[in-house]
Amino acid sequence: MNSALRLALVGNPNAGKSALFNALTGSRQKTGNYPGTTVERRAGRFQTQHGLEVNVVDLPGTYSLSATSPDQVVTREVVLGQSDSEPLPDVILCVVDATNLKLHLRLVLELKQLGRPMLIALNMIDLATRDKIDIDVEALESALGIPVIPTVAVRRSGVKELSVELSNHLNDLVEEAAKTGPAPAWQPQDLKSLQKEAGRIAKAATRSEGIEHLMTRRLDAVFLHKVAGPIILFAMLFVMFQAVFAWAETPMEWIDMGIGALADWLTASLPDNALRSLLVDGVIAGVGSVVVFLPQILILFAFILALEASGYMARGAFLMDRIMASVGLNGRAFIPLLSSFACAIPGIMATRTIDNPRDRLTTIMIAPLMTCSARIPVYTLLIAAFIPNQAVGGIFNLQGVVLFALYLAGIVSALIVAGVLKRTVTKGASQSLLMELPKYQLPNLRDLVLGLYERVKIFMARAGKFILTTMIVLWVLASYPAAPADAALPDIYYSYAGQIGRVLEILFAPIGFTWEIAISLVPGMAAREVFVGALGTVYALSGSEDQIATSLVSRLQNAWSLPTALAVMAWYVYAPQCLATLAVAKRETNSWGWMFFMAGYLTAIAYLAAGITYWTATAIIG
Amino acid sequence: MSDTTANREGQTTLAEMRYGEKGRIASISSPAAESPENNESLAARLLELGIMEGAEIEALHRSPFGGDPMSVKVERTIIALRRADASTIIIERLNGN
Numbered sequence: 015m016n017s018a019l020r021l022a023l024v025g026n027p028n029a030g031k032s033a034l035f036n037a038l039t040g041s042r043q044k045t046g047n048y049p050g051t052t053v054e055r056r057a058g059r060f061q062t063q064h065g066l067e068v069n070v071v072d073l074p075g076t077y078s079l080s081a082t083s084p085d086q087v088v089t090r091e092v093v094l095g096q097s098d099s100e101p102l103p104d105v106i107l108c109v110v111d112a113t114n115l116k117l118h119l120r121l122v123l124e125l126k127q128l129g130r131p132m133l134i135a136l137n138m139i140d141l142a143t144r145d146k147i148d149i150d151v152e153a154l155e156s157a158l159g160i161p162v163i164p165t166v167a168v169r170r171s172g173v174k175e176l177s178v179e180l181s182n183h184l185n186d187l188v189e190e191a192a193k194t195g196p197a198p199a200w201q202p203q204d205l206k207s208l209q210k211e212a213g214r215i216a217k218a219a220t221r222s223e224g225i226e227h228l229m230t231r232r233l234d235a236v237f238l239h240k241v242a243g244p245i246i247l248f249a250m251l252f253v254m255f256q257a258v259f260a261w262a263e264t265p266m267e268w269i270d271m272g273i274g275a276l277a278d279w280l281t282a283s284l285p286d287n288a289l290r291s292l293l294v295d296g297v298i299a300g301v302g303s304v305v306v307f308l309p310q311i312l313i314l315f316a317f318i319l320a321l322e323a324s325g326y327m328a329r330g331a332f333l334m335d336r337i338m339a340s341v342g343l344n345g346r347a348f349i350p351l352l353s354s355f356a357c358a359i360p361g362i363m364a365t366r367t368i369d370n371p372r373d374r375l376t377t378i379m380i381a382p383l384m385t386c387s388a389r390i391p392v393y394t395l396l397i398a399a400f401i402p403n404q405a406v407g408g409i410f411n412l413q414g415v416v417l418f419a420l421y422l423a424g425i426v427s428a429l430i431v432a433g434v435l436k437r438t439v440t441k442g443a444s445q446s447l448l449m450e451l452p453k454y455q456l457p458n459l460r461d462l463v464l465g466l467y468e469r470v471k472i473f474m475a476r477a478g479k480f481i482l483t484t485m486i487v488l489w490v491l492a493s494y495p496a497a498p499a500d501a502a503l504p505d506i507y508y509s510y511a512g513q514i515g516r517v518l519e520i521l522f523a524p525i526g527f528t529w530e531i532a533i534s535l536v537p538g539m540a541a542r543e544v545f546v547g548a549l550g551t552v553y554a555l556s557g558s559e560d561q562i563a564t565s566l567v568s569r570l571q572n573a574w575s576l577p578t579a580l581a582v583m584a585w586y587v588y589a590p591q592c593l594a595t596l597a598v599a600k601r602e603t604n605s606w607g608w609m610f611f612m613a614g615y616l617t618a619i620a621y622l623a624a625g626i627t628y629w630t631a632t633a634i635i636g
Numbered sequence: 637m638s639d640t641t642a643n644r645e646g647q648t649t650l651a652e653m654r655y656g657e658k659g660r661i662a663s664i665s666s667p668a669a670e671s672p673e674n675n676e677s678l679a680a681r682l683l684e685l686g687i688m689e690g691a692e693i694e695a696l697h698r699s700p701f702g703g704d705p706m707s708v709k710v711e712r713t714i715i716a717l718r719r720a721d722a723s724t725i726i727i728e729r730l731n732g733n
């Protein structure tokens with residue numbers, strides 16, 4: 015450990031640090047074509063050609079060591095050796111975007127003042143070449159007095175030179191690194207004079223200024239167009255939701271058939287005992303009913319990953335900023351909120367890029383209202399069971415429209431809540447939108463596939479460990495004690511789970527929830543998709559023998575009324591059914607109070623929304 | 637150059653500039669109404685992105701909703717900013733049209 019060299023990746027946001035980190039260490043940290051992809055430090059290691067062990071740390075991008083947002087503070091603390099969790103790095107590898115040399119060199123100059131061993135990766139050389147920018151690397155090296163290594167972080171061949179050069183330089187630097195004293199002294203620099211110096215150096219080292227990337231200008235003329243821009247944005251979102259439904263249908267049927275066949279085979283080949291019930295009703299009914307949703311979640315993620323890699327995300331923030339501003343939200347809240355559509359946890363983490371603490375708090379509080387991917391199984395199941403699959407308005411599918419409406423309900427509620435919070439508890443001057451719009455890039459297919467593969471792994475690991483365990487516990491609680499001999503109702507009614515469910519029913523009956531729903535909500539606290547698994551198990555156990563083969567969809571159709579189904583959907587728009595989100599909210603706000611506030615207000619709205627939905631629907635349907 | 641009123645001949649604020657207009661940043665003003673602390677951090681954050689006196693700037697797109705925010709190009713960086721912030725940036729027009 016102490017013999018290994020510590021290398022820190024530092025640079026402006028979106029310079030390609032994480033891509034370089036991945037190339038060096040073989041890890042798969044998230045990269046994305048927008049500023050603020052990385053918000054916390056990430057460690058990895060590799061060995062140089064000379065056999066030197068190197069511990070690398072990937073850091074959030076920062077424009078300056080004086081920056082104040084929580085993510086950039088992490089970088090400053092690590093670089094200055096003030097971090098509690100990360101020792102002072104021996105060598106700084108500063109990643110510079112070759113297509114934006116002047117701005118990026120300023121941070122280099124700022125870092126140079128620290129007097130620490132340093133190297134520069136002149137990244138995105140491919141894009142510089144495309145734009146006919148010609149940089150004299152040697153001139154740059156001698157002007158800065160720092161070794162400069164040209165790289166293309168996203169191509170394997172593009173980092174070969176880096177690993178060779180890094181190997182050589184690091185060998186030379188080991189001694190120097192060992193010599194240099196502890197924490198460097200630092201004072202905020204005069205950025206203006208550094209900027210001017212950076213401009214001079216950049217100019218002197220640039221043989222050809224190159225041409226503007228016209229594609230970015232042309233695409234912006236379309237995507238930010240007054241009329242076309244918003245239409246494209248909404249069309250894109252709509253296609254995404256329709257695709258989640260339409261494209262996933264066939265693969266979901268295959269998975270469903272596979273699971274059904276497995277259950278049938280186990281039922282046929284095992285004797286009728288507790289083990290068979292545990293496997294068929296507990297594990298397969300529970301885990302299986304969640305695994306079915308993998309194709310939908312993958313499609314959603316494919317869209318999000320492609321948007322992130324293309325550079326469109328920041329344009330979305332631009333288009334939506336007026337709406338954000340109208341409720342007093344910081345413009346930078348857009349990307350954390352959009353990330354929350356995948357999962358609120360990275361979304362809440364991404365609020366670290368917001369430097370105004372009150373704006374950040376507001377954003378954290380509303381992040382769980384963005385419909386995360388774990389709600390997809392819940393929504394899809396209920397929509398498939400209760401919303402007819404028919405066309406509306408000629409082109410739209412009613413099921414897709416309902417899904418879209420549920421997403422919209424979350425978004426609109428988030429805006430309202432933000433508006434209320436900004437006028438009450440998080441009152442204060444709102445920070446502006448000041449955001450770099452990155453150049454467009456064609457999403458890299460390999461990155462996309464790898465990103466999706468990561469999702470499959472996470473999803474399956476959750477289904478395998480987390481949901482499996484919960485389902486086994488639930489099966490035990492739902493199977494024992496056994497029902498009395500003269501039982502009139504399904505066995506589960508008499509079990510522990512049934513007893514708990516009936517106590518909870520007192521609370522939930524007014525909003526139309528049955529005791530089976532109430533009991534499924536409890537394991538559903540662990541994660542939203544667990545609710546679907548729990549329903550699978552609970553209804554598998556309450557079904558009679560001849561019903562074994564029927565799907566959860568048809569079981570629900572028999573067991574629930576339409577108002578109940580709608581009420582459950584409304585509940586899931588709001589309910590904080592995810593302990594991990596609450597834990598992250600606690601950590602990021604550093605306050606139990608705010609966590610309980612979040613849980614409390616969401617539960618209250620969930621209960622009201624479900625109730626109003628149930629009562630209204632009952633009144634209409636009769 | 638240190639004149640902070642936008643009314644001087646040939647000067648305007650960034651918020652007033654139209655698509656494609658280019659200018660040089662003359663100064664970044666500090667409206668008295670705002671708290672100095674906030675303004676200092678705004679100036680610092682503009683500076684982080686390379687928005688400082690002397691920099692060349694080109695106005696680009698405006699949001700379809702009320703024209704706020706706008707996008708501008710400074711050197712090689714495209715930046716989105718809200719009108720309130722853009723109006724603190726005083727510009728010397730380069731191609732007045």
Ligand SMILES: Nc1nc2c(ncn2[C@@H]2O[C@H](COP(=O)(O)OP(=O)(O)OP(=O)(O)O)[C@@H](O)[C@H]2O)c(=O)[nH]1
Nearest residue numbers: 028029030031032033045046050051052075138167
């Ligand atoms: N063409 C090209 N694209 C690159 C190169 N390096 C990185 N990228 C892309 O640029 C984007 C930003 O890369 P990241 O590695 O996420 O940048 P980062 O510096 O970690 O950004 P933050 O975490 O936001 O500070 C991603 O879309 C990468 O795929 C390169 O050398 N050439």
Ligand SMILES: [Mg+2]
Nearest residue numbers: 031032051052
């Ligand atoms: Mg990164």
